[in-house]
Amino acid sequence: MIGFNDSDLLDLQRRLVILRVGLLLVVALLALRLWHLQIREGPYYRDLSENNRTRSVVLEPARGLIFDRNGILLANNVPSFALYVTLEDVKDRQGLIAQLAALLNLDPEVIQKKLSLGKGSKLQPRKIKDRLTLREATLIESHRLDLPGVMVQVESQRNYPGGVVAAHLLGYVGEVSADQLERADFADLHQGSIVGQYGVEKTFDRQVRGRAGQKSVEVDALGHEKRAVVAEKPMAGDDLYLTIDIRLQKVAEDLLGEETGAIVALDPTTGDVLAMASRPGFDPNMLSKELTNKQWVEIVQNEGRPLNNRATQGQYPPGSTFKVVMAAAALESNTVTPSTMVRCNGGYQFGNRLFHDWKPGGHGSVDMNQALIHSCDVYFYTVGQRMGIDTIAEYAKQFGLGQETGVELGSERVGIVPSTAWKQKARNQPWYPGETISAAIGQGYVTVTPLQMASVIGTVANDGLSMKPRLVQAVMNRATGERAEFPPTVRGKVSVKPASIALIKESLTDVVTKGTATRAKSALVTIGGKTGTAQTAALRTGPEKDIPKKFRDHAWFVAFAPVDAPRIAVAVLAEHMGHGGSAAAPLAKEVIETYVKAYPQVLKGTSAGGGAKSATASRPKTS
Amino acid sequence: MIDRVIDSRGMDSFDLRFIGLIAIILSVGVLSIYSVTHSQDTTFPFYLKQLVWILLGTIAFLVMYLSDYHKIARLAYPTYAVILILLAVVLVMGKSSRGAQRWIPIGPFAFQPSEFAKLVLVLVLANYYSRVSRVGWLQRVVVPGLIVLPGLLLILKQPDLGSGLSFLAVYAAMLLMVGVRSKALGIILLLSVMLFPFVWEMVWASLHDYQRQRVMAFVDPDYDPGGKGYHALQSKIAIGSGELSGKGLYGGTQSQLKFLPEGHTDFVFAVYAEEWGFVGVLVLLALFIALIWVSLEIAARAKDTLGALLAAGIVAMLCFCVVVNIGMTAGMFPIVGIPLPLVSYGGSATIMTMASLGLLLNVKRRRLTLFY
Known part of the structure; x- marks a missing residue:
């Protein structure tokens, strides 16, 4: 046998000791590293993992109703679909913009602008479009798996059953503007919030606005909703009773x-x-929608100046x-x-x-x-x-x-x-x-x-x-159901x-x-x-x-x-x-x-x- | 020759301790795999598949345990030849996944020759060193190096960086065991240092994009969380967020919500760490140390050189996989595809690891013949 002799075997056994010591050292290093990750930086990573999985979704409040002096309804809310995008979950922004533009027949630049609007975090969903038609909403939902980070929310949309009647008094609503967001009385709002832009909708916006709720949605790595974790219910705004008949x-x-x-x-x-x-x-219903620039110019430049009360x-x-x-x-x-x-x-x-x-x-x-x-x-x-x-x-x-x-x-x-x-x-x-x-x-x-x-x-x-x-x-x-009267x-x-x-x-x-x-x-x-x-x-x-x-x-x-x-x-x-x-x-x-x-x-x-x-x-x- | 003498006492308490440790670590693996994948809606979920692998692994364990390891060692060269052919076959007709060809499809399953190549290499080198005398560094270093080379090249060609590194690790461990003279070691070190830029260039050029990205991600994982550092960072978040006591079974949000990729395979340690915390991590590390300790015991008490070298090679391979896998999930090493032995999901790896441990126990069993 030309193998190792017994002294070689002893030699080998001595070297095994080196392996043991080396192993213990390396495992000690691993343990140290894990201690660092889990104990020293544990809370930091805990926060990261919480952010990872939860997206906070704003639940828009229903605006208060508006009645005339006899309790006839002048402004209410009807359900509508709104499209939100959470940038954090979007892997390919340009691709998504192109897809949405095709599905919703929107100008890609408008979507781009909406996505870059506001300085909120990437975790904050941004509203891209509201008042989706049922067809658009189902189209988006059916493409849901190809559209990570995209979410369709049911929201309430302002409706004026009377159409043009009392338009100048009721006013209309619209998305809060960038300038408005800077101001203190709009501090509780965010990009995409609906506020009164004219008439009593504007004057009494604070009362009618309501308070937004919040839904913490647990999402997976693809941005797909798993379940809602915490829900703070939105609070509907106060109802207005007008003096008009x-x-x-x-x-x-x-x-x-x-x-x-x-x-x-x-x-x-x-x-x-x-x-x-x-x-x-x-028609306040039309103005409460998102108008294109062209539509705005048409209204503003109309010789009859219809927006003038x-x-x-x-x-x-x-x-x-x-x-x-x-x-x-x-x-x-x-x-x-x-x-x-x-x-x-x-x-x-x-x-x-x-x-x-x-x-x-x-x-x-x-x-x-x-x-x-x-x-x-x-x-x-x-x-x-x-x-x-x-x-x-x-x-x-x-x-x-x-x-x-x-x-x-x-x-x-x-x-x-x-x-x-x-x-x-x-x-x-x-x-x-x-x-x-x-x-x-x-x-x-x-x-x-x-x-x-x-x-x-x-x-x-x-x-x-x-x-x-x-x-x-x-x-x-x-x-509270409390009715506060304003004395003459x-x-x-x-x-x-x-x-x-x-x-x-x-x-x-x-x-x-x-x-x-x-x-x-x-x-x-x-x-x-x-x-x-x-x-x-x-x-x-x-x-x-x-x-x-x-x-x-x-x-x-x-x-x-x-x-x-x-x-x-x-x-x-x-x-x-x-x-x-x-x-x-x-x-x-x-x-x-x-x-x-x-x-x-x-x-x-x-x-x-x-x-x-x-x-x-x-x-x-x-x- | 005394190697035909078979111990007839059956299993003793040492064997039971050894098998018990293996069983516990395997259970940890199945539990973690179950935790990550239980919500998947399939008729044949991963944890059940893993149980099948463990069953097959048990058979492999028994075969390796009951056969005489000298006989097994004699089959080393032919087996190595078969493995080399299989590695070549993989390159030609293997199943691709993420740019690498590592698997040979067999029915619904996939067979990964590179996993088995590791064990075969241990056998080949142990066999070689047990037969040649120490007549110089040519026989000790160069010839075995030439034996290692074809397998290594075929594996790197797939490319499978993890298995390639394991291959090198086995070779290095064997060199250490047989004792390289300091002069030879010096030459190797010097050559390595001189050749490093060329080798690096070659290795870098041969790497796939995702591998380069992983290496880059290792350098600065926080740079682009959505991109190349994603795996590394998500794994660190999973482990770190487990804190002291973990989030509990099924409570690992990182893995449950799929932020952690490969949660049941290469990153299963991160899943475990997230759910069981630092306490659980220490327990698992202790289990591995105990298993390796017992294995080293076998190597140290082997009755002949072949047995000692087989045991030492297997232990070295095991150590390497455990350390590199945990190290990479904890962000200490770049991410290379190395599974955590006995814990990660995977048929080839599980069967190979269990076969190796069977061989180890075989070595121990036969040393007892010395006392008769």
């Missing part, structure tokens, strides 16, 4: 029809906005409706007494300029009552000139002109109440006395919004007590003697019965009102029908009813419709009659002999 709102909108303009109806005793129509309008944002010369304010100012400043007579022969000479009355021959000698009934311009030229612009401005402000009414809609415009100080500041020019004459009949620099005028006539109707216009009367907390708030009291107010109201009633607004005369209810025609172009030549429509005058009518105990104040503004008496007054009458028919109890107040406040019984709120 949707039937009246619809009537008001239909009255305007295709015409451009606004109708505002208030309850003068509470400030409740009963209706606020603005035309042209828009003309009731609060349209600024027009009040025309002769301003004479209501003028009358109160003239009486209160003792410029005239009710019986002061002014001679009107069709014009008013100031310096070398002749200011015409609307009636070429003039009205003869008129007192205040007659001046209002016939809307005599010369009378108001005269008293305006006697008062001076600053006195006019003082009373106009008391009636709330030149200021926000405070209604709960954003971007309210204030109009202009001109004064010497205003002109100095705004134009850096002195006030010219001749300008007072234009202002006296609501022309020149004076501009107002229809809501302001409704508030003015409401203040007169409410005997000088001005109520703040409001759109929301209560908010109901979904969780007094905006101010104009310093006009009751006798003066009474005279004005009486005169305005005469306007309807025998003056410029006989077309507002109603068999159902006594109405008081004042017509107005706001000139838009300086040159007025030839008969009305020959003037191109866009240069025609705006028609105004402000009214209140019932005269004895007014419960509704209306302002109608119809753009380029010509004379207030013919174009606007009939609309106001329709609105008032609709209201009276719907709430016959407001008439009982009158028949009971001026017990106007007893009619408040029909309104549950007031405090």
Whole structure:
């Protein structure tokens, strides 16, 4: 045998000792390494493994519902599918974008932009598209295995059953913008959150928004959902109860029809906005969707500016409706007494300029009552000139002109109440006395919004007590079922003697019965009102029908009813419709009659002999 | 010759301890495989398959245990020739997986010759060294090196880095056992150092993309968690997140949710570590140390050189696989495909390991004849 001898074997056994020592050393090293991983860095790796397996998915809350004053539903939510992508689980981003673009018929760039939007972690799912059609949703679901990191969630989507009705009041919703996300009041939101972008949806977004919930979804390495681990339920937003009566709102909108303009109806005793129509309008359902750039441009550049709420944002010369304010100012400043007579022969000479009355021959000698009934311009030229612009401005402000009414809609415009100080500041020019004459009949620099005028006539109707216009009367907390009522708030009291107010109201009633607004005369209810025609172009030549429509005058009518105990104040503004008496007054009458028919109890107040406040019984709120 | 004398006393307490350790480690493996794959909806799940492999492995164990190891050693060269042919066959018609051809399909199963090649190499080298005298480094180093070379090249060609390294490890262990003179060792070391850049170049060029990535990932695994370092990092997360006492059976989220790839095969240790924590890890390490200790005992008390070399080679192979596998799952070594003996799922590896252990016990059994 030529193998190893015994000494070799002993040699070998000695070397085995080396192997043993070496083995122990190596295993000790392994143990040390494992101790390092599991004990020293254990918590770190534990965190990593938790993140590895869980994706936190936001559960969008349902927005609160919106009702009208009678509990009729104006805005609700319907289920819809939304597509989310979690970048962490996406292995091939470009490939995924191409796939999604093909499946959903989307622009790849839009998807790319959505994916890179926001600075959230890669673990945070990003919303790529909402309102998927059922077909799209099933298409995605059937390709689920090829689309790691893609998730279809059922969410609630805002729905306005009435479509265009009350669009400017309700507003619409949309994804929170990048700018909004920077702000503190949107801190609890994230990219893809839906917020109110217009109307009460925007003003009351905090209440209506609700609180998002969270679902921790355990996913496997391919991003496929295994099970939901923890669920924090989303909390639905609070419900809003508006002051509007949707039937009246619809009537008001239909009255305007295709015409451009606004109708505002208030309850003068509470400030409740009963209706606020603005035309042209828009469909909030469409705007709540994600619009393409082209669609946006179309809406924004539309000549009718449908997104403009003309009731609060349209600024027009009040025309002769301003004479209501003028009358109160003239009486209160003792410029005239009710019986002061002014001679009107069709014009008013100031310096070398002749200011015409609307009636070429003039009205003869008129007192205040007659001046209002016939809307005599010369009378108001005269008293305006006697008062001076600053006195006019003082009373106009008391009636709330030149200021926000405070209604709960954003971007309210204030109009202009001109004064010497205003002109100095705004134009850096002195006030010219001749300008007072234009202002006296609501022309020149004076501009107002229809809501302001409704508030003015409401203040007169409410005997000088001005109520703040409001759109929301209560908010109901979904969780507790508690209904928080907003009491009506007094905006101010104009310093006009009751006798003066009474005279004005009486005169305005005469306007309807025998003056410029006989077309507002109603068999159902006594109405008081004042017509107005706001000139838009300086040159007025030839008969009305020959003037191109866009240069025609705006028609105004402000009214209140019932005269004895007014419960509704209306302002109608119809753009380029010509004379207030013919174009606007009939609309106001329709609105008032609709209201009276719907709430016959407001008439009982009158028949009971001026017990106007007893009619408040029909309104549950007031405090 | 005394090698025909057979001990008739049957199993003693030493044997039972040895077999008991093997059984416990095998159970740990089956349990871990069950834990990772139990949710898979198949009629023949992995843990059941593994039980079949263990059954076949038990037969292999008994065959190797009951036959005379001298006879087995005599078959070493022909067996090596068969293995070389099989390795060549694998290259021609083998089943591919992840760019490597390692398996020969047999019915529904796949046979991995490179696993068996390790054991055959131990037999060949033990046989060789037990017959040649120490007449210089040519006989001790170069000739055995030439024996190793064809198998090594065929395995690296697949490529199977893990088995290739095991091959080299067996060779190195054998050299250590027979005692290389310091002069020869010096020459080898010097040559290795000088040749390293060339060898590295050659090895790097012959590596597949995924292997290069794994080597790169080893250098900096946290660099790109979604990419090349994925395996390494997920394995470290699995082990680390087990902390002291583990997440419990089936509680290993890393493996249950498939973040950890190859959870039932090469990375089964990470699954175990995640579920049983540092405590469980120490227990498993202790089990392996005990098994190796007992095996070294057999090598040390072998009655002849062949037995001692066989035992030492098998122990070295076992040690190498255990250390490299745990080391790679713990992020200490680059990821090379080496299974954890007796624990990882795999037919060829399980049968081969059990056959090796049968051979070991065979060596022990025959040393008792010395006392008669």
